Amino acid sequence: MSAVTARPRNRILPVVKLHFANPWTTITFPWIVMLTILVLTILVWMLILANIADPVDQAKTREGFGYSGSSGFIFVYMIVVAVQSINTMFPFAQGYGVTRRNFALGTGLYFVLLSAFYSVGLTLLSIIEDATGGWGVGGSLFSVAYFGDTPPERLFVFFAIFILFFFAGSAIAAIYLRWKAFGITTFFIALAFLLVGLVALVTFVEGWDEVGAWFARTGLVGSFAWSLVISALAALGGYAVLRRTTPKN
Amino acid sequence: MTAVVEVDGLTRKFGSLAAVNDATFRVEQNQIYGLLGRNGAGKTTLMQLLTGQQFASEGSIRVFGENPVENAQVLQNTCFIKESQKYPEDFQPRHVFKSAAWFFPNWDADFAAELATEFRVPLKRKMKKLSRGQVSAVGVIVGLASRAPLTFFDEPYLGLDAVARQLFYDRLLEDFGEHPRSIILSTHLIDEVSNLLEHVLVIDDGRIIIDAPADDLRGSATNVVGPAAAVEKFVAARTVLHRDGIGGLASVTVAALTPAEVSTARSAGLELSPVSLQQLIIRMTTEKEMEQSA
Numbered sequence: 001m002s003a004v005t006a007r008p009r010n011r012i013l014p015v016v017k018l019h020f021a022n023p024w025t026t027i028t029f030p031w032i033v034m035l036t037i038l039v040l041t042i043l044v045w046m047l048i049l050a051n052i053a054d055p056v057d058q059a060k061t062r063e064g065f066g067y068s069g070s071s072g073f074i075f076v077y078m079i080v081v082a083v084q085s086i087n088t089m090f091p092f093a094q095g096y097g098v099t100r101r102n103f104a105l106g107t108g109l110y111f112v113l114l115s116a117f118y119s120v121g122l123t124l125l126s127i128i129e130d131a132t133g134g135w136g137v138g139g140s141l142f143s144v145a146y147f148g149d150t151p152p153e154r155l156f157v158f159f160a161i162f163i164l165f166f167f168a169g170s171a172i173a174a175i176y177l178r179w180k181a182f183g184i185t186t187f188f189i190a191l192a193f194l195l196v197g198l199v200a201l202v203t204f205v206e207g208w209d210e211v212g213a214w215f216a217r218t219g220l221v222g223s224f225a226w227s228l229v230i231s232a233l234a235a236l237g238g239y240a241v242l243r244r245t246t247p248k249n
Numbered sequence: 250m251t252a253v254v255e256v257d258g259l260t261r262k263f264g265s266l267a268a269v270n271d272a273t274f275r276v277e278q279n280q281i282y283g284l285l286g287r288n289g290a291g292k293t294t295l296m297q298l299l300t301g302q303q304f305a306s307e308g309s310i311r312v313f314g315e316n317p318v319e320n321a322q323v324l325q326n327t328c329f330i331k332e333s334q335k336y337p338e339d340f341q342p343r344h345v346f347k348s349a350a351w352f353f354p355n356w357d358a359d360f361a362a363e364l365a366t367e368f369r370v371p372l373k374r375k376m377k378k379l380s381r382g383q384v385s386a387v388g389v390i391v392g393l394a395s396r397a398p399l400t401f402f403d404e405p406y407l408g409l410d411a412v413a414r415q416l417f418y419d420r421l422l423e424d425f426g427e428h429p430r431s432i433i434l435s436t437h438l439i440d441e442v443s444n445l446l447e448h449v450l451v452i453d454d455g456r457i458i459i460d461a462p463a464d465d466l467r468g469s470a471t472n473v474v475g476p477a478a479a480v481e482k483f484v485a486a487r488t489v490l491h492r493d494g495i496g497g498l499a500s501v502t503v504a505a506l507t508p509a510e511v512s513t514a515r516s517a518g519l520e521l522s523p524v525s526l527q528q529l530i531i532r533m534t535t536e537k538e539m540e541q542s543a
Contacts (some may be wrong), residue, residue: 004398007322009325011352022341022344088336092334092335094300094302094329095330096328096348096349096352097327097329098324098352099320099321101319101321244304246297246303246304
């Protein structure tokens with residue numbers, strides 16, 4: 001007969017490979033869009049500058065180029081990647097006889113690798129951006145102030161944002177997989193109550209100055225370091241939900 | 250014989266509905282089992298329970314001697330591609346076959362490639378864009394080429410044309426001959442697979458109502474056809490499984506006859522014909538309801 005394999009083979013790395021099996025969705029396509037956005041944004045900047053004759057106005061305009069949010073695309077896109085990696089990959093991996101535990105570990109590792117890959121990529125672009133004086137027109141897509149002042153800071157901030165988006169996105173996808181629309185609705189209503197409650201609480205105790213002071217004290221990198229705690233909670237929560245989930249049709 | 254699956258008093262409830270109700274059976278090693286039953290009878294739930302995808306409410310499941318839930322050692326020896334299997338976003342058949350090799354220790358890539366040609370599966374088209382039959386073919390190919398010691402085929406033929414279905418049956422038998430393994434095949438097309446099956450499990454309303462070798466079942470009933478009066482006289486003392494009649498003619502299904510009984514029937518001018526597995530199962534799963542509604 002077909003030999004029964006007695007010793008458990010490592011199933012975590014195959015799960016990572018499974019997520020990378022078709023690199024189009026997770027690597028090729030996002031970079032094509034990101035670079036297209038970059039080129040188009042630079043062209044728009046150049047067009048604007050070409051139409052301003054007065055040097056003083058030009059300088060003011062260049063200042064405005066320092067706050068472009070276009071690079072946000074890649075973060076939002078990774079939420080989609082996170083959702084798909086649970087929504088369709090989990091039922092598929094179950095058919096391949098992967099345990100939920102191995103699936104969760106492999107998927108977590110995949111998220112970490114992808115976060116590292118993209119944060120290195122964005123940091124490299126930010127270094128090029130700095131070196132070319134903002135692509136020759138003083139624009140900022142990747143070295144925007146809220147990503148940090150130095151490349152190492154940015155690397156960390158990018159990484160933390162990716163990690164948060166991947167694990168939060170996958171936890172929400174797990175809720176959907178298990179409880180469908182009812183679960184998602186319940187979750188977001190509960191989340192809304194929690195956030196409104198927190199805002200009310202801070203307002204009630206007149207603690208906004210305190211909150212502002214905390215962020216100032218903790219700093220950009222420190223604040224993003226705290227987001228890793230939220231990501232870890234999302235990861236554990238997502239696994240807890242998945243542990244009792246049966247793939248449905 | 251060795252059992253690869255042992256199920257005892259297994260129940261799975263969804264609210265008040267028992268999708269699987271107090272099931273007890275064994276699956277012997279290296280045999281082809283048919284898991285037969287009507288839509289919603291509990292076939293898929295039962296297979297999900299055996300592969301640790303679903304959780305038992307009561308009773309016990311042993312697969313290769315262990316509880317399958319979250320058991321990597323057991324699950325790496327199973328393959329269960331559902332009829333409605335979801336495939337990852339943007340996957341093409343070639344991604345499915347490439348990745349299968351990482352999960353099934355006995356995966357045969359050459360065999361998979363050969364099958365893909367035979368089933369005419371386009372390797373470089375998105376799964377989403379394949380026809381229903383082509384998607385089913387991908388599942389069939391994974392099931393066959395995985396050579397998992399315990400393989401499940403859940404209504405694998407959906408959308409497959411007659412030629413492709415025959416191809417599936419032929420390849421299954423051929424490969425089973427060279428690489429014996431335990432196969433559980435759930436299907437509606439009972440007559441088509443009748444010759445393939447060595448053992449039959451029929452599930453109805455969550456309960457296992459038949460658990461018997463296919464050969465025993467095939468010879469277990471006979472149709473007696475003839476003038477109504479003569480037929481009724483002949484079957485009077487027997488358990489009647491089914492009764493049909495048109496005008497003065499009657500057709501009655503009874504349990505298997507001894508050679509002596511066969512000659513008695515023949516001399517009374519009655520015609521005897523074997524009952525196909527499909528007919529027998531239809532009789533056994535519908536008679537109950539008729540009794541209940543009567």
